[in-house]
Amino acid sequence: MLELKNIDAFYGNIQALRDVSIKVGEGEIITLIGANGAGKSTTLMTICGMVPPRKGEVLFEGRVLNDVSPEKIVQLGISQVPEGRLIFPDLTVQENLDMGAFLRSDKDGVNRDLDQVFGLFPILLERRKQLGGTLSGGEQQMLAISRALMARPKVLLLDEPSLGLAPLIIRQIFDIIKQINRESNTTIFLVEQNANQALKVAHRGYVMENGRITLEDACDKLLANDAVKKAYLGL
Amino acid sequence: MEYFLQLFLGGLSRGSIYALIALGYTMVYGIIELINFAHGEIYMIGAFMGLIVAGVLTAMGWPTLSILVIALIIAVLYSAAYGYTVEKIAYKPLRGAPRLAPLISAIGMSILLQNYVMLAQTPDFLPFPRLIPDLEFMGPYANFLATSDLFIIITSISVMVALTMFIKFTRMGKAMRATAQNRKMAMLVGVNVDQVISVTFMVGSGLAAVGGVLIASHIGQINFAIGFLAGIKAFTAAVLGGIGSIPGAVLGGLVLGWTESFAAGYISSDYEDVFAFCLLVLILIFRPAGLLGKQRSQKV
Ligand SMILES: Nc1ncnc2c1ncn2[C@@H]1O[C@H](COP(=O)(O)OP(=O)(O)O)[C@@H](O)[C@H]1O
Numbered sequence: 001m002l003e004l005k006n007i008d009a010f011y012g013n014i015q016a017l018r019d020v021s022i023k024v025g026e027g028e029i030i031t032l033i034g035a036n037g038a039g040k041s042t043t044l045m046t047i048c049g050m051v052p053p054r055k056g057e058v059l060f061e062g063r064v065l066n067d068v069s070p071e072k073i074v075q076l077g078i079s080q081v082p083e084g085r086l087i088f089p090d091l092t093v094q095e096n097l098d099m100g101a102f103l104r105s106d107k108d109g110v111n112r113d114l115d116q117v118f119g120l121f122p123i124l125l126e127r128r129k130q131l132g133g134t135l136s137g138g139e140q141q142m143l144a145i146s147r148a149l150m151a152r153p154k155v156l157l158l159d160e161p162s163l164g165l166a167p168l169i170i171r172q173i174f175d176i177i178k179q180i181n182r183e184s185n186t187t188i189f190l191v192e193q194n195a196n197q198a199l200k201v202a203h204r205g206y207v208m209e210n211g212r213i214t215l216e217d218a219c220d221k222l223l224a225n226d227a228v229k230k231a232y233l234g235l
Numbered sequence: 236m237e238y239f240l241q242l243f244l245g246g247l248s249r250g251s252i253y254a255l256i257a258l259g260y261t262m263v264y265g266i267i268e269l270i271n272f273a274h275g276e277i278y279m280i281g282a283f284m285g286l287i288v289a290g291v292l293t294a295m296g297w298p299t300l301s302i303l304v305i306a307l308i309i310a311v312l313y314s315a316a317y318g319y320t321v322e323k324i325a326y327k328p329l330r331g332a333p334r335l336a337p338l339i340s341a342i343g344m345s346i347l348l349q350n351y352v353m354l355a356q357t358p359d360f361l362p363f364p365r366l367i368p369d370l371e372f373m374g375p376y377a378n379f380l381a382t383s384d385l386f387i388i389i390t391s392i393s394v395m396v397a398l399t400m401f402i403k404f405t406r407m408g409k410a411m412r413a414t415a416q417n418r419k420m421a422m423l424v425g426v427n428v429d430q431v432i433s434v435t436f437m438v439g440s441g442l443a444a445v446g447g448v449l450i451a452s453h454i455g456q457i458n459f460a461i462g463f464l465a466g467i468k469a470f471t472a473a474v475l476g477g478i479g480s481i482p483g484a485v486l487g488g489l490v491l492g493w494t495e496s497f498a499a500g501y502i503s504s505d506y507e508d509v510f511a512f513c514l515l516v517l518i519l520i521f522r523p524a525g526l527l528g529k530q531r532s533q534k535v
């Protein structure tokens with residue numbers, strides 16, 4: 001469904017991705033793990049058209065996305081929950097959600113999806129009129145996920161959703177991610193440093209080091225892999 | 236008391252013009268963090284377009300009030316087109332360049348537009364027809380308030396209310412706020428940021444044109460250089476209120492208008508500019524982010 005083929009990406013002269021190839025099948029949860037600075041966020045930004053690749057191809061449902069604008073990519077069905085959540089701090093919770101549905105014109109569908117995200121995260125309904133910036137970290141993460149869902153994506157990209165959150169909230173967020181995948185068959189591309197949790201949620205995993213993919217396998221295999229255990233699971 | 240009221244209303248009228256122009260500075264700054272030094276010239280160009288329309292329609296014998304309305308509309312559209320073009324030519328190619336580059340480009344644009352109008356029109360002052368008629372019902376109140384002041388106040392307030400509704404409730408307004416708060420995230424939800432920037436320039440320019448036509452008709456003459464002082468004053472108002480903040484621009488404009496009006500009325504009109512800038516310095520010492528501005532760290 002979504003495929004990165006031999007991607008090289010740069011910031012100016014600095015190369016962030018080297019020959020990265022990743023395949024995501026429809027309905028799958030895949031995870032990309034790696035240390036800080038490995039190139040995980042860049043990978044997601046490349047998919048979203050924010051950091052266009054210099055070499056290689058991003059393919060989505062058979063279509064090359066390399067030169068497609070970020071807004072068109074959202075329209076095609078890819079939404080990102082970026083690192084650090086990037087809530088619009090002076091928009092209300094409701095307005096943040098409206099922005100998620102910015103490109104949609106099907107009012108009824110938008111309202112239905114709104115009910116759905118309020119079902120997933122009832123706290124957001126309670127905080128509907130509050131400014132985004134006044135929410136706690138966990139609530140902001142819920143809002144960021146909901147905002148992305150409001151675009152009704154086929155593929156949901158999540159960049160370190162557990163970052164800076166308490167263990168209990170992290171569990172809740174990962175449960176919801178599984179639920180989203182199960183109930184609406186949304187394909188999920190999960191980037192994490194929290195390898196232990198991510199590998200338990202996802203079906204397949206990729207390991208990235210210094211801009212390269214160094215390992216890929218089913219998650220249970222990765223969890224059992226000695227190198228992964230040592231480098232990412234702290235065992 | 237009567238004198239106080241007169242100064243108060245005069246200050247309100249003057250301040251609402253500053254506010255109209257200040258909004259353009261603050262909206263552009265809010266979105267791309269650029270001080271658009273050519274904004275005063277857009278105001279001046281709006282006034283000139285108003286003059287041209289007024290000249291043509293007066294020659295055709297139209298009634299004054301309808302001339303005013305049409306002059307306003309055409310000046311707004313014309314200035315909006317200028318604002319759009321200036322952004323595309325002078326700022327867009329420099330996006331992502333070091334901050335000094337677009338600033339210099341803005342100053343260049345300001346000089347260019349002034350000289351262009353000077354050459355295309357004339358370096359001399361041109362008389363501007365009084366488009367705001369004296370109204371009968373003003374009779375007993377005319378001592379406090381000229382009809383043109385009243386008209387300026389009402390028009391400015393209406394325009395600002397309309398702007399607030401636009402920003403608060405429309406899709407484009409929300410996109411503007413989202414872009415100002417986090418451009419990257421706005422792009423990630425599918426906002427066309429180029430389009431938002433263009434609209435911001437057009438709206439700000441249109442507001443300046445409203446100010447330009449109203450004040451030109453009030454004062455009765457214009458030349459190519461009127462944008463300079465008006466621009467600096469309005470910029471002062473924007474900084475005073477907190478640059479980037481829309482209510483701040485309105486408040487800053489009014490505070491500046493009142494300061495000048497009272498300083499001129501109670502002390503001496505020679506000192507009104509001095510007081511205006513002293514006020515700016517004072518506020519920046521005690522509230523560096525302006526009256527309603529947010530103390531925020533440099534964006535990265
Ligand atoms: N905007 C940027 N400009 C320049 N270099 C960047 C930028 N963003 C990331 N990088 C660099 O690219 C590399 C990969 O970063 P990133 O994709 O953010 O890694 P990760 O998400 O795995 O922590 C790092 O070396 C980082 O310093």
Ligand SMILES: [Mg+2]
Binds near residue numbers: 159
């Ligand atoms: Mg990252």
